[in-house]
Amino acid sequence: MNDQRKTFIAFVKLGTFFREFCNGNISGSEWHKTFTEVIALAKHHNGWFTEENIHYALMGWGELLTDEKLSAWLSNYSVEVNKSKTVAIIMAGNIPLVGFHDFLSVLITGNAVLAKLSSNDKTLFPLIAKYLMEIEPSLKGKITFTEEKLENFDAVIATGSNNTARYFEHYFSKGPNIIRRNRNSIAVLTGNETPQELAALGEDIFRYYGLGCRSVSKLFVPQEYDFDVFFEAIYEFNPIIQQAKYANNYDYNKAVYLMSDFKILENGFLMLKEDSSYSSPIASVFYETYNSSEELKRKLNIEAEKIQCIVAKGFVEGEISFGQTQRPELKDYADGIDTVDFLLKTSQI
Incomplete structure (x- = not known):
């Protein structure tokens, strides 16, 4: 089994864990205890990150990280031809796990993540990475978090304000990049x-x-x-x-x-x-x-x-039904930029 397939299975297992954790089906397990403690720490560190909202985010991803949904999503791409690169991700921290789609996209296409976390969300991602690396050892060395200057990467995905986006565009203009602004x-x-x-x-x-x-x-x-x-x-x-x-x-x-x-x-x-x-x-x-x-x-x-x-309801193509904005599908890319397509094209450079 190649590493990409192993990563795919690891994310399916992560989705199962998220669902079971949120439903209370694994209470008493060591990982349940650890996640509960880190969620409490995240709330203490950032008052906007309430337990309810963190659970909502985890459950949302738990519903997406299934064999069926991941397979359907990736069936639109030739992921198997991807050549591994190191992709830097500069994450926003406005809501829990807001950068998870980028994190998932980079790893599941066979690339390595070099992530700079927001000061508002520094606890959840390292724990998720630890869980992934325990259930799939081949991911060790493919997930790195840094607070230092980003170096030795092949492409970058950066999310920030309109002001920081101008800085990102200047700093990362020489290589492949996705720069997201306020929307x-x-x-x-x-x-x-x-x-x-x-x-x-x-x-x-x-x-x-x-x-x-x-x-x-x-x-x-x-x-x-x-x-x-x-x-x-x-x-x-x-x-x-x-x-x-x-x-x-x-x-x-x-x-x-x-x-x-x-x-x-x-x-x-x-x-x-x-x-x-x-x-x-x-x-x-x-x-x-x-x-x-x-x-x-x-x-x-x-x-x-x-x-x-x-x-809206019957107003424009691509509209979202009432109550569904925080339940995006895997194909619903931020700013309408296809992250997976970007990553696959980057691998050919």
């Missing part, structure tokens, strides 16, 4: 959504406290849209205001809006502000009104590079 997700409402659909949209807004690029941070609504219907449908998410960091952001941003005489709508745990920007502060969502669907489609097409996901 945000939006929802297009018509006023005909059911209460269930709007409640599901609440999941897209509030999961990970709205910190992910797949989190909905802006709504497009028709003129005279009734926001009372929206607020009523998402009321079940009101316990989020009990999280201290979220509540502090709510109070601070509300004060800023009021002192600036901005008009806002609020329900005690979410503020809505009319704004042309896509990136809204924590505990708030921006909105814009539109006159016609075709006019809005043209606008979104022009500004496509600012948008990660579009949540």
Whole structure:
């Protein structure tokens, strides 16, 4: 059995472990104890990384890391012809395991990972790597984490803000690279959504406290849209205001809006502000009104590079159903850039 096949099987086993861990089926095992301790440490280190959100991320990956889904994903590529390279990954740390897809893509195509972790997410990846290397020893030497200057790599995948992206483009311009910038997700409402659909949209807004690029941070609504219907449908998410960091952001941003005489709508745990920007502060969502669907489609097409996901129903090709933004499939690449294709082309250089 070649190393690529061994890596494939290792990730299938990791998926099984994630599912069993989240379902409590292996409580009492040494690995269950270790993961529980590290999750508690991650929460202590980063207050946004609650146990619930970490479990949500682990379960999401557990559902994707199956023999069937991994095989279907990779069947679109000639992975077996890949020549091993070392790929540097600079990870964001805004939500738990946000760089896992890059980590998976690099290893499962037979490459080696040289990762620089975000200071906000330094505990989960080393533990997952340790688990993988224990169940598949051939991965030892293929996973390296560093806090030093990145050196001796063949390609780079870097995720950061618009400011850091400019630095990345300058620093990594001489070799193959994927440089990701800020993107945000939006929802297009018509006023005909059911209460269930709007409640599901609440999941897209509030999961990970709205910190992910797949989190909905802006709504497009028709003129005279009734926001009372929206607020009523998402009321079940009101316990989020009990999280201290979220509540502090709510109070601070509300004060800023009021002192600036901005008009806002609020329900005690979410503020809505009319704004042309896509990136809204924590505990708030921006909105814009539109006159016609075709006019809005043209606008979104022009500004496509600012948008990660579009949540809608029957509005545009590639849209995502309400409540599904944080459940991407393996083929749903960040910024629409096919990472596996990039890695395979890099191996031929």
